[in-house]
Amino acid sequence: MIKIATAECFTHGKIGLELHALAQNYEGNFGSRYIENISGYGNFDYNELSVICSLFIPTIDAMNDILNVKNPPEPDYLIKGIKVYDEVGDKKTSKVMAKAVMELTDCDIAIGTTAGIGHGAVTIITPNYEITTTSDVYSDLRENKSEELFQRQNSGIKKAINIILLFLNDKIDEIKNLKNTEIIEK
16 A cells, blocks of 8 residues: 655645545546546556545644644745745745655655745655656736636646656656656655
8 A cells, every 4th residue: 555645735735635536436526636547647556545644734834833844944925824935945845845744644655735936846755756846837826816826726736646647657757757847866
């Protein structure tokens, strides 16, 4: 069984929900919203997945109190306690969030996401890899552009799910070819 845990900000826990629906083989209104052609990825048995938690962590306080991150990266701005970083800060913070949820849960795959000013960041940590990517949509959380923020969120969710499915099907080379994606082998 492969255990997955997420600490999500701009993706609002939807990556965890999506992976849970996949692992449980849910269909219809309870099923996947983002996965269209699962058979195109390979033969991995998704019954071997278990999402042990999917956390929505938008604030510095939540990073401290829930993820036990005592010294999170200093945000560029705070909006009602919500952390706002530039894209470099988002990449750094998504890694911190993924590592923290991995330590808390002893999961096999950890996912951290956060987005402030820029494309946002998604980090996926496994025993052998640290994969960081961005969405394909630029937005600025300080501006109340709901549709733009929604598009960035959708892009981040789709990209994270795509990477997870490629990873589970041993398609690391395909991940390496994705736009704005960095892979560090441990």
